[in-house]
Amino acid sequence: MADGVKPRVKAPKKAAAGEVVTIKCLISHKMESGQRKDSDGNKIPRSIINRFTCDFNGASVIDVAMEAAISTNPYFQFEATVPEAGEFKFTWYDDDGSVYEDTKKVAIG
Amino acid sequence: MKIKAVTAIAAALIATSAFADEDAELVINGEIEIVTKTAAPAHLSDAMDEILSGWRFRSEGTQAMQMDDFDNPGMSAVDAAAEAWDTVEGSEGKSCASCHGAAEDSMAGVRAVYPKWNDAAEEVRTLAMQINDCRENKMGADKYGYTSGDMAAMEALITLQSRGMPVNVAIDGPVQATWEAGKELYYTRTGQLDLSCANCHEDNYGNMIRADHLSQGQINGFPVYRLKNTKLNTVHDRFKGCVRDTRAETFKPGGAEFIALELYVASRGNGLSVEGP
Numbered sequence: 001m002a003d004g005v006k007p008r009v010k011a012p013k014k015a016a017a018g019e020v021v022t023i024k025c026l027i028s029h030k031m032e033s034g035q036r037k038d039s040d041g042n043k044i045p046r047s048i049i050n051r052f053t054c055d056f057n058g059a060s061v062i063d064v065a066m067e068a069a070i071s072t073n074p075y076f077q078f079e080a081t082v083p084e085a086g087e088f089k090f091t092w093y094d095d096d097g098s099v100y101e102d103t104k105k106v107a108i109g
Numbered sequence: 110m111k112i113k114a115v116t117a118i119a120a121a122l123i124a125t126s127a128f129a130d131e132d133a134e135l136v137i138n139g140e141i142e143i144v145t146k147t148a149a150p151a152h153l154s155d156a157m158d159e160i161l162s163g164w165r166f167r168s169e170g171t172q173a174m175q176m177d178d179f180d181n182p183g184m185s186a187v188d189a190a191a192e193a194w195d196t197v198e199g200s201e202g203k204s205c206a207s208c209h210g211a212a213e214d215s216m217a218g219v220r221a222v223y224p225k226w227n228d229a230a231e232e233v234r235t236l237a238m239q240i241n242d243c244r245e246n247k248m249g250a251d252k253y254g255y256t257s258g259d260m261a262a263m264e265a266l267i268t269l270q271s272r273g274m275p276v277n278v279a280i281d282g283p284v285q286a287t288w289e290a291g292k293e294l295y296y297t298r299t300g301q302l303d304l305s306c307a308n309c310h311e312d313n314y315g316n317m318i319r320a321d322h323l324s325q326g327q328i329n330g331f332p333v334y335r336l337k338n339t340k341l342n343t344v345h346d347r348f349k350g351c352v353r354d355t356r357a358e359t360f361k362p363g364g365a366e367f368i369a370l371e372l373y374v375a376s377r378g379n380g381l382s383v384e385g386p
Contacts, residue, residue: 006188010179028185072339073185 005029009090011104015082023054026075027092027100033068049074051093057086082106135164135384138178141273143382150379152280156311157325162381163333166315166324171336175384183265183334183386186258186341190266193259199250208247212270220264220271220383224372226283233287235371236264237343237363255363256349261332261341265386268332273382276329278375291373294366300357306374326351328374330384341386344371 010024027049034046048068054061061080080088085108092100135143145162153160164172174180194205194212209215223236234242240263241252253260280288295306309318310326317323332341345362348370352359360366 004189006185008179008185008188024179026179026185028188073182 005094005098005100007090007092007100007102009088009102009104011088012106013104014107014109017108018081018083020079020081021106022077022079023088023104024075024077025052025054025090025102026073027052028073029092029094031070031072031074035068047095049092049094052076053091053093054078054080055089055091056080056082057084061088082108084108133165133169133172135162135172135176137176137272143273143384144275145381145384147380150376153377156307160327160378160381161314161325162378162384163324163327163330164384166322181334181386182339183332183341186262186334187265187269187386190259190262193263194266199244199248201247201249203248205243205248208243212266216267216270218271218274220268220385221274221277223278224284224368224375225279231283233284233368233372235344235363235368236267237345238368240264240267256343256346258340261343261346264332264343265341268383268385271383272385276375276378276381276383278372278379280372280376284372287369288372288376290366291369291371294370295373298355299352300355302355304355306351306370325377326374327378327381328371329378329381330386332386334386344374 005028007025007027009026012021015021029049030047031049032044032047034043034048036044038044046068048066048070050066052062052064052066052074054063062076062078064076066074086106088104088106090102090104094100135145137143143162143164145164147160149157149160164175174182178184191212197204197207205212220236223239224233226232227234227239230242237253237255237260240260241255244250245252253263298305298308306326309323314323314325328344328347331344331347333347334340335342343362345367348367349359349362
């Protein structure tokens, strides 16, 4: 696992059935592109988050393939429809095989 | 005269397009009300009537970033520092939390009164000096670099606990000599450009210096995240940058000159809310 990786998600705790809510997701990650060289001229190996997904009660909301040109601490903001009470599940996949997860429950009301 | 009028119109146009509503108020997370404009402290009464936080000089987009902690990029450093707070380091087997408990409780109000006099050491201490004193003498750990990322993050964590409280640094008693030295420095011109702090931040705040919108140079929002270098910046880093921009040899961050200047500049913001990061 890369150092200092911490996922953060901001989602409403409550929504009306069928309401479109805004979700913000940020993960602190250095997103090393693989293009840079260290002071000795050796390539620094690529280490990025290559995929980000969000599911709601098992149904896919968003599935993002990420490439090397994405900046450090990638931040996603998107809208999702909440049909029923349930749980958003957010997953980030790291190049080194690590998987970071976060969940947010949403109640109807 | 004609040229001057044209310039004034141009300035007014820029002001409406690039800068935010002058009456906007800073409320963070919809709950923490921040004082960004208030009457100047008594010692400044000859120079200005009103003191303004740097937030008021930023564009709407930048202002919005500070209004929500999720959008505030400085907060990831706060997260990192919160981990460091609980991490045992050094020969004494202690973390910050071993003595101070939860930062939320023990550090509330701390930022607002720093820099301040330390009786035991008989010196004016900045927050960074206090952090390093703790690390070196209480924890037996290595000191942080004065303007390092670790230091900026730890300052940010501590500053956050005072957010919304009025800056209230003492300027009399044992700190008075240092405060006077800082004031002297503030009004001393330096560098090939022959500029003092006051030339820009007291005489010309609100004006443009080429592409930069001059603020009053208040430090109530430090350590501050700068989009320019995408990291938290400490006060002394910023002082150094400003002195360098006058094309002078700068003082050393953590040195006596900048400590005095920090105390003086902080006192110019007495009454504004602590804002950082």
